Amino acid sequence: MGTLSKKATCNTHGQDSSYFLGWEEYEKNPYDEFKNPDGIIQMGLAENQLSFDLIESWLAKNPEAANFEREGQSIFRELALFQDYHGLPSFKNAMADFMSENRGNRVCFDPRKLVLTAGATSANETLMFCLADPGDAFLLPTPYYPGFDRDLKWRTGVEIVPIQCTSANGFRITKSALEEAYKQALKLNLKVKGVLITNPSNPLGTTITRTELNRLLDFVSRKNLHLISDEIYSGTVFTSPSFISVMEVLKEKKLENSDVSKRVHIVYSLSKDLGLPGFRVGVIYSNDIVVSAATKMSSFGLISSQTQYLLSALLSDKNFTKNYLKENQTRLKNRHNKLVSGLEDVGIECLRSNAGLFCWVDMRHLLSSNTFEAEIELWKKIVYEVKLNVSPGSSCHCNEPGWFRVCFANMSEETLNVALNRLKMFIDGPSSTTRSQSEHQRLKSLRKMRVSNWVFRLSFQDREPEER
């Protein structure tokens, strides 16, 4: 119909990408331990289902929070009427504290600089509306979360220019990659407004190093750009190195009240750390001017007051938050290790990761050719034959074929075992013995290489920033 807008009729919502198509296949034939044991196992959904019991037990002990009560009195009316886009003060206080706790209280968040939004999806889009005009560009390191193509670009008219990262150095962001991306934007006649990173990274599952953060701050400083750090996975860091937020680096460099600090913005959400994507809780943390504009824009996606109240009670309970963060991390670590060793058993390596709800899996050796066509072929086999929905690297704009994101926190341990068994059967296949042996050899040498890469990555903090 000629009467609809281009936004409604075009494809920039990105919903045709394989990332979403895999989900559709899963929906048609979902695995169920009893009812559909041959169905597709969902490993493409970055959900955290490991720690619900902790929240459920808190809810059982604190029924007031869900029942619109405070100290035995009903506050239903107050909540029903509360639509102030400044947000529930007790909730913003609790969020600020929780964010500080997540960073070991090494930095302090001011509740007045928080803007509440309906999920990080809304937060990211709102930041784009605040920082960029249609046709402007943001630089994003690849691989990145496929949803950004919709969230950052669709209704805003903003463009994404990739900062190409490669396996040669563990997908770290290098100075030359940053410069290259900037030049590419200029070639495309796009005005670069900033850089957006996800830290810890989705889909890599790694925390960004201090060196990279310093590099990024230098870059945005020199080019007078913004830096958005989407720290939605900050509470999922389960092993060393510990999480370093860009806020910490600003503090260390004594840049807290400088010009560049006004151009650094954090996005956060409770969808991953707490496993509450249905409750639509996101935040923007920024300076006065952006906070003021974003607050007004948040009218288009406010958080239900019912939910703000429940979560302000939950997060204000410091006993709960302390125990939760620790236990959540332990469970994520165990689950991550299980996936990694299960994959190793069949000769498949992952990028060494310390965070997130997924692994970045190296299946390059299983490709028929070093091409994205071969990657999609392999992906289809995995979806339709092995019946596992995993996310192909191309959907994350990875520039090397053969990498896949595989989630581990959105299923039971038994289901993960089933998935690993299926993979084993697929890989080992008919000539299982010979392949197993050569895989074992290959694995030993890969392990050596992997340790080197890891040492390589870790020790970077001591080296001079330079392309790797």
Place this chain on the structure above:
Amino acid sequence: MKQLSTKVTSNGHGQDSSYFLGWEEYEKNPYDEIKNPNGMIQMGLAENQLCFDLIESWLAKNQDAASLKRNGQSIFRELALFQDYHGMPEFKKAMAEFMEEIRGNRVTFDPKKIVLAAGSTSANETLMFCLAEPGDAFLLPTPYYPGFDRDLKWRTGAEIVPIHCSSSNGFQITESALQQAYQQAHKLDLKVKGVLVTNPSNPLGTALTRRELNLLVDFITSKNIHLISDEIYSGTMFGFEQFISVMDVLKDKKLENTEVSKRVHIVYSLSKDLGLPGFRVGAIYSNDEMIVSAATKMSSFGLVSSQTQYLLSALLSDKKFTSQYLEENQKRLRSRQKRLVSGLESSGITCLRSNAGLFCWVDMRHLLDTNTFEAELDLWKKIVYNVKLNISPGSSCHCTEPGWFRVCFANMSEDTLDMALERLKTFVESTDCGRMISRKSHERLKSLRKKTVSNWVFRVSWSDRVPDER
């Protein structure tokens, strides 16, 4: 800061209008019966606080809904994970049925054509993104809700061109006003994508007549444009007539399943009928699959909390509750409106005769020094700072005639309303012309009453007449 977008650095959020400034004054000095009896009484907030007891008593009898349980079992995990932008099926079904019930079950709503949004603020903006390019225009009858300047235009780049309505015919929409607005848009080089009406109207408090609805449907048919009907106040209709939705008219004209029906979209919300603005529940209803599909994806930017969807699906699925609620709500609104209207009358002030909404459209033209908007703002300041009532001046609603004010009646207790009316009476009588006006007003009132009845008869009987300019 040069590096911010033009959306941020321009004033498109419209937050500098007097509509919002009155609120700020209230925030500084809010009335409290006990703690601050001389404070400002908020009469600029269209909230429905009359029926919370009905919902609270339902909640007390149905504890599972808020406690995230179903049949005593915790469904916390299921809700925590539910972020499907298609929305909770039980909730959409309950919303569709509630919307039908409000329209006397004369029309049916298909849950599959509903798109949930975080409030009608989000729903309206999303519809703009779906229907208009930056620079395209929608025609809106004046006076209209001040928030539309932000909601429809700010981030979308769409424009609003007013359809001028005047008191000479009770602010009804006429064909010539529609045509004139359309031509004006052309003069401004704007492509008109559609018309947006609020029915019942904010700030008028009147439901559109069948004649106006027919006019609108004919107009959008002939111009091949869209019609958005924001029916957020549909459940506040307290008059003795039935609420006529544009869906009723499409059905009566046998236009269901036609091309034009695909260009008619409804916006709804639970913020006014149920008094739950904090819960952020809005909906778009469209017969156009592409719109439903695009709007559904866009709703990712403003989904309704699953916790809230669950609670309200339980509430609205209870037909005993909804039927009792709608009836009682209307009763209480009617009685509250009457109280305001007669209170104003005893101060010599009349209102546009209304049959819906949470406010009255009050005629204070006779209290203006001059027939200008400056005088209107002068009067408004007096009312805000001297009488200490926050009400909304007509200019903030883009009214073309000075002297009209929107005064809310459902967001306070009866005692507070009485107090506000006392203050107003004192103010009117104390002003120099006030004493004269009081007497004159009484006379004027008597004849106005005759005239208002005529206007009313005029309005109601229009449905039988041939459409023509009034």
